[in-house]
Amino acid sequence: MEPTSFVVFLSSVLFVIGALGVLLRRNALMIFMSIELMLNAANLAFVAFAQRWAQLAGQVFVFFVMTVAAAEVAVGLALIVTIFRTKRSTSVDELAQLRG
Amino acid sequence: MNVADLETVLPFLLLATGGVALLLVDLAVPQARKSLTGWLAFVVALAAGVSALALVSGKTMKGFAGMVQADAFAYFADVLLCVVAALVILLSLRYHTARGLMRGEFYPLLLLSLSGMSLAVHAADLLVVFLAIELLSIPLYVLSGFARPRLESEEAALKYFLTGAFASGFLVYGVALIYGASGTTALGDLRAALLDNPALTSDALLMAGLALVMVGLLFKIAAVPFHFWAPDVYEGAPTTVTAFMATATKAAAFLALMRVVAGFAALSPSLAQPFEVADALRPMLALIAAITMIVGNVTALAQQNVKRMLAYSSIAHAGYALAGVASGDATAVLFYLAAYAFATLAAFVVLIAVGSTEGNEDHRYEAYAGLGRRAPLLGVIMALAMFSLIGIPPTAGFVGKYFLFRAVVASDLTWLAVIGVLTSALSAAFYLRVLMVLFMREPETAPEAEPAALAADAPRMVAAYVSAAAVLLIGVFPSAVLALLTGGELVALVR
Structure with a gap:
């Protein structure tokens, strides 16, 4: 196994942990953290693949993803704070106002 | 980068700079006159739309080192998106005053989201697809929660x-x-790499990546089984935002999806041009399209709320458009999305008129009883919208479905077209139910809204006339719209 494969394997483990976290956690903040983990798994994969292809592009992508993640944090935390003010809870199970 | 690069994303640039500038200008606009911000946003959206219309018949160009592509598809989608956004702005002026939402930041956020959509339709690189999808989504998250502290709106925003x-x-x-698999994220290079290197077409890493990208995009267009968020978000968000999401977001995400699919067209030998979908992808897309059409229409049948019914209707129509993607005919899909957008917008005009005049926004079917007789104009517009969504001639929806199913049959997916026609027939049940309630049922309690108030707002009525006229004109003169798409040279989604 070439060295980058280990890093890619690690990133896939992080991605799966993140995805499972989104599906299993019930707290909006924990779900959000799991999503961030998924994005960072992608960053790790980008860096590893940039190494494999000996390109700078893959490393530059990481900056784009980090910027997007920062924008998401700003909006996401604001939304979670707003709903906490109204409901005094951040559990997604209690978000049951809208039903079919 | 040079000036020619800037031209390839001109509508995007106008919208993004306009949105950011408006954010500053809005600071100087007094609270009582926030509709001024709305009018400025209207002008920016219209200017971007006109710039796209001027460029639509130009030749296909790539810009920013192949990151973006300017072609007839992209500019056509730009025009559609800008017109839809301009109409949504007209609809929101009175609605936001009535609902106490008249805050200036709504319009810059709308423009920024629109700029993301414009970038998405120009994307020729997977990274740009990602950035554009984020740029269109993040302002929409905020817009969905714009009616805070109403809990439904906050809940919709967080879920979305x-x-x-x-x-x-x-x-x-x-x-x-x-x-990692191909060493590139540019769709054109990817296509070339797949042609040059047949070993890549069975690469596990590439397949896994493609599957994940498709999941992400299918979420955005709300295709079954990734649709579960849509009804809640559409119902909880302010009705103007729902109208924008149901029409513009869908069109932008679909064109991005088609470009990605076209980037992988060399995955396996496919039918001749202009079909731009690999045979390996076709069964999966067709299957998801079929499930989406069936689930969307059947669930819409059971709804008791017009706004929520329109959410399921948007899922169902994503299924039809996805059938077009499976056939590989981008022209038919874009035409269909335009027809769907104007019909849905016309339906939302009626919802927004009700939401602008009543103390409590109530979109249950009972609340609409007799509305068509009290406000005949709104009744006629709703009738036109429903006929178009079912696909009855001479409306846009009929021609859209005709082109779409013709393309589907031509690509050997006759069974999919049969499902499409059958579910369209089924959809008449819930679309016509709206008209039945509107015209044939008496309200149980005295209606809150005065008939005069329902038709009073001039900008809203302009939006009503424009969307209704678009539904009819696209239906009667489809060739004029098709000319926009095929007026230039023969275009390819990815080159």
Whole structure:
């Protein structure tokens, strides 16, 4: 196994942990953290693949993803704070106002 | 970068700079006159639309080192998106005053989201697809929660945010895997790499990446089984935002999806041009399209709320458009999305008129009883919208479905076209139910809204006339719209 494969394997483990976290956690903040983990798994994969292809592009992508993640944090935390003010809870199970 | 590069994303640039500038200008606009911000945003959207219309018949160009592509498809979608956004702005002026939402930041956010959509339709690189999808989504998360502290709106925003961000996680990890397998994220290079190197077409890393990217994009267009967020978000968000999401977001995400699919067209030998979908992808897309059409229409049948019914209707129509993607005919899909957008917008005009005049926004079927007789104009517009969504001639919906199913049959997916026609027939049941309630049922309690108030707002009525006229004119003169798409040279989604 070439060295980058280990890093890619690690990133896939992080991605799966993140995805499972989104599906299993019930707290909006924990779900959000799991999503961030998924994005960072992608960053790790980008860096590893940039190494494999000996390109700078893959490393530059990481900056784009980090910027997007920062924008998401700003909006996401604001939304979670707003709903906490109204409901005094951040559990997604209690978000049951809208039903079919 | 040079000036020619800037021209390839001119509508995007106008919208993005306009949105940011408006954010500053809005500071100087007094609270009582926030509709001025709305009018400025209207002008920016219209200017971007006109710039796209002027460029639509130009030749296909790539810009920013192949990151974006300017072609007839992109500019056509730009025009559609800008017109839809301009109409939504007209609809929102009175609605936001009535609902106490007249805050200036609504319009810059709308423009920024629109700029993301414009970038998405120009994207020729997977990374740009990701960035554009984020740029269109993040302002929409805020807009969905714009009616705070109403709990439904906040809940819609948080649900949309969590599912949307989850989907972007899949999308960006998929992009990383595709980059790892091929060494590029540019769709044109990817297509060339697949042609040059047949071993790549069975690469596990590439397949996994493609699957993840597709999951991310199918989330955005709300295709079954990734649709569960849509009804809640559409119902909880302010009705103007729902109208914008149901029409513009769908069109932008579909064109981005088609470009990605076209980038992988060399995955396996396919039918001749202009079909731009690999045979390996076709069964999966067709299957999802079929499930989406069936689930969307059947669930819409059971709804008791017009706004929520329109949410399921938007899922069902995503299924039809996805059938077009499976056939590989981008022209038919874009035409269909335009027809769907104007019909849905016309329906939302009626919902917004009701929401602008009543103390409590109530979109249950009972609340609409007799509305068509009290306000005949709104009744006629709703009738036109429903006929178009069913696909009855001479409306746009009929021609859209005709082109779409013709393309589907031509690509050997006759069974899919049969499902499409059958579910369209089924959809008449719930679309016509709206008209029945509107015209044939007496309200149980005295209606709150005065008939005069329902038709009073001039900008809203302009939006009503424009969307209704678009539904009819596209239906009667489809060739004029098709000329926009095929007026230039023969275009390819990815080159």
